[in-house]
Amino acid sequence: MNKFEFDDFEFRHGMWFAVLVIILFGLFAQNNLIINNSITNLICFFLIATIGVSHGSLDNYKGKKLLKFYKLKSLIIFYLSYIFIAIFIIFIWKFLPSFTLSIFLLIAAYHFGKEDGFRSLSKVNQLQLKKIYYFSRGSIVIISPIIFHSNETIEIFKIISSDLFVNYLLFLNKYYFFEVMLGVVLLSCYIISGKEYTAFIFEIPSILALNYFFTPFFAFTIYFCFLHSIRHIISLSHELNKTNIKKGLNIFFNKALPLSLITAIFFILSLFFLLDLNQLNEAIFKVIFIGLASLTFPHILLEYLIEKNEK
16 A cells, blocks of 8 residues: 555554454354463463554654653663653552552553544544543443453452452442443443444444453453554554555564564563462463553653643
8 A cells, every 4th residue: 555545544444353353253252262261361461562562662762752852862861761660660559559550540541542543533623522532432441341251350450459449349340330431431432523433333342342252351452452552553654654554564663673572571571470479370460461551651651741742
């Protein structure tokens, strides 16, 4: 596709994502092959540690851009700041797991919605409505597993959080809070986006189906790697070369490879370290979700500062 038809990409990507979900259902769900076991979770771990985290692997290049705004030349300042924030999040998670997880879920919901659906709002001019849409759309990813597979989801939260968070979750779940919230966020998305067909024909039903038929970790992996990350990678590739997507992808992979490898190695080493203290599934959940949180906070802060300085 020379002169990449980016305006049409979201529609086609949403369609192919729906096809992927249908194929997975046909291959696995009917035969009960996707279960919460170590092999499945290990495959999900490697998908997230490679495809999933790679969409943030151009943050060092964005860091150069940010430093120019503040008239700073040394890239070491960016790296040290980024690493410090990531380590600080891990440290805070250790001592305040319920608080950190709550903040992470709220920020992740907004981030998912914004990255996945920013092109759906071309006709919406009000900033506040856009923010509500982003949060609502991303919240579907967070709320769905709690509704459809509450026991498995709560088990994951027990591993990565504390009894305080789990008890609060159980209390809300007892009074159908999440079912009501899902209805509200779906209605908000539908109204604000002007009944935008891409999301409501392909993407949102696919996310709901994933979480209904499959285990929470598997469903999250498929969404995170093949909808959220792929879309962000294509978007970045388009920024790198607006006339030829193939060249843009080549540039992206060449630039992203170093940080992607470093991050993947870090995740794998962390997994081996935690295996001495935890069972495999517990170690996987801790590395993935706490690791993603530690990377998400500096990633989102970087995006915010660039966006703020470009205005």
